[in-house]
Amino acid sequence: xxxxxxxxxxxxxxxxxxxxxxxxxxxxxxxxxxxxxxxxxxxxxxxxxxxxxxxxxxxxxxxxxxxxxxxxxxxxxxxxxxxxxxxxxxxxxxxxxxxxxxxxxxxxx
Amino acid sequence: xxxxxxxxxxxxxxxxxxxxxxxxxxxxxxxxxxxxxxxxxxxxxxxxxxxxxxxxxxxxxxxxxxxxxxxxxxxxxxxxxxxxxxxxxxxxxxxxxxxxxxxxxxxxxxxxxxxxxxxxxxxxxxxxxxxxxxxxxxxx
Numbered sequence: 001x002x003x004x005x006x007x008x009x010x011x012x013x014x015x016x017x018x019x020x021x022x023x024x025x026x027x028x029x030x031x032x033x034x035x036x037x038x039x040x041x042x043x044x045x046x047x048x049x050x051x052x053x054x055x056x057x058x059x060x061x062x063x064x065x066x067x068x069x070x071x072x073x074x075x076x077x078x079x080x081x082x083x084x085x086x087x088x089x090x091x092x093x094x095x096x097x098x099x100x101x102x103x104x105x106x107x108x109x
Numbered sequence: 110x111x112x113x114x115x116x117x118x119x120x121x122x123x124x125x126x127x128x129x130x131x132x133x134x135x136x137x138x139x140x141x142x143x144x145x146x147x148x149x150x151x152x153x154x155x156x157x158x159x160x161x162x163x164x165x166x167x168x169x170x171x172x173x174x175x176x177x178x179x180x181x182x183x184x185x186x187x188x189x190x191x192x193x194x195x196x197x198x199x200x201x202x203x204x205x206x207x208x209x210x211x212x213x214x215x216x217x218x219x220x221x222x223x224x225x226x227x228x229x230x231x232x233x234x235x236x237x238x239x240x241x242x243x244x245x246x247x248x249x
Contacts, residue, residue: 019206032215034192061204064212067195069188071171071213078199079206 004028008090010104016083022054023077026092026100032068049100051093052076057086082108135217136194141187144194145225145235148185153233158184158226160238161211169216169242177209178226178234184208185227189237190220216242 009023026049033046046068053063062078074092085108092100145152161175176184176199186196199210208226216222219242225235 056204059202059204060200061202062210063200064210065198065200067197068193069191069196069215071215073213075173075211075213077175077211078201079209080204081206082204 004100006100006102008102008104010088010106013107014082016108017081019079019081021079024090025073025075027073030070030072047095049074049092049094053091055089084108135190135192141189141194144187149225149233153225153235155235157234158224158236160222160224160236162222162238162240165241167243169244171213172216173213175211176224180228181208181226182229183227185225187223188216188220189223191217216240218242
């Protein structure tokens, strides 16, 4: 699928220990496996993003297991506190094994 | 015939009702209880978990919800009236500023949202909250 595009909103700078909010969104149909094709009447096979992970400098800081009841274009918002500058890496794992990722640098003072 | 706003609503409600008939049997309370017990290892106490959700969601395809529980390491969300109750589980770490997260979910119809939190000390807590849905988000 060509249209899968991750988007994240992360502050470029943060104070050490301060709570920062991170917003993420990825365009994905999240086909639940419960919908029928209108023409053929057959069930459309399930294809969802089943896992979302945020890693900071290689360590998992937040993750979410997803089931078909997560809406299309999964949106996840969470907060972290950081003590050192680094890179936040976001990974979404698809049912077919594909991983979509994006990285953002954060400078912590 | 001109469609009034009221007609549109009546039509939408009719379609939703037809849609509901086609949806397979909703998750029974048994399935919800089983999911809670599997996650928490027993029935948790009620309270200590916040669920932020609209009282009425016009579109069940994307309902914004927020869960929070001070000191939780994991929070599982269940939709008690969906064909299968599981929605997702948030995992928090030492780097989490607080055990709070938001997402958007699908709801097949008016139903209870259940949030179950696992605390750092091993205890578990849960909360329920009803969300009324005008147009369901599964099937169709």
